[in-house]
Amino acid sequence: MSSKPFSFIGEVVESAVIKAPLSFVWHFIKLQEFDKFWSAISKAEHVKGTSEETDIVRWTFKDGNVIEVKQDEHSNLEHFITFSVINAEPELSYSSVVNTIRLWPVTSGEFANTTFIRWSTRFSTDADLGVIEDAKYKRQDALKDLSKAAEKMLAEERK
Numbered sequence: 001m002s003s004k005p006f007s008f009i010g011e012v013v014e015s016a017v018i019k020a021p022l023s024f025v026w027h028f029i030k031l032q033e034f035d036k037f038w039s040a041i042s043k044a045e046h047v048k049g050t051s052e053e054t055d056i057v058r059w060t061f062k063d064g065n066v067i068e069v070k071q072d073e074h075s076n077l078e079h080f081i082t083f084s085v086i087n088a089e090p091e092l093s094y095s096s097v098v099n100t101i102r103l104w105p106v107t108s109g110e111f112a113n114t115t116f117i118r119w120s121t122r123f124s125t126d127a128d129l130g131v132i133e134d135a136k137y138k139r140q141d142a143l144k145d146l147s148k149a150a151e152k153m154l155a156e157e158r159k
Helices: 022-026 031-036 129-158
Strands: 011-018 041-046 056-061 066-075 080-089 097-106 114-123
Touching: 011 129, 022 097, 022 114, 022 129, 031 041, 031 056, 066 097, 114 129
Parallel strands: none
Antiparallel strands: 011 114, 041 056, 056 066, 066 080, 080 097, 097 114
16 A cells, blocks of 8 residues: 555644733734844835735844745734735745734733734645644744733833
8 A cells, every 4th residue: 555645734823811901912913013023033124016005024034034924914803914925035845824813802800901812824735744843833932022022012101
């Protein structure tokens, strides 16, 4: 019996509770603001010369990698953003990846006045397990960095 390669859609889902109200966390959830919290990114900048109707941002990472991300959806009412990678240097080893970050205010109980955040990333079927595992740890690091940035902003406001 010969083995056949199997097809799957790899997905990474990471979540956290951030000890700051939603408004402090949501402030950072704009593609051009990711360098304000994610320590892996050295620069985030709008890509010039693209359509007025399309938001494309170039993220330059501290390791030298560069990706361009396109905003696919953004809702200030539902507090989520969806974006996809449209270009990468060096080139990605898979065809596509789509991210969604969604926030909810925690309004009662032990965690009242905090924010629940969920970052899901869906990869095309040609992404290998190493890519998916790497994404998991990068999302965890990004959420830790976001938590620090939002909590710092909250502490400064309280002064």
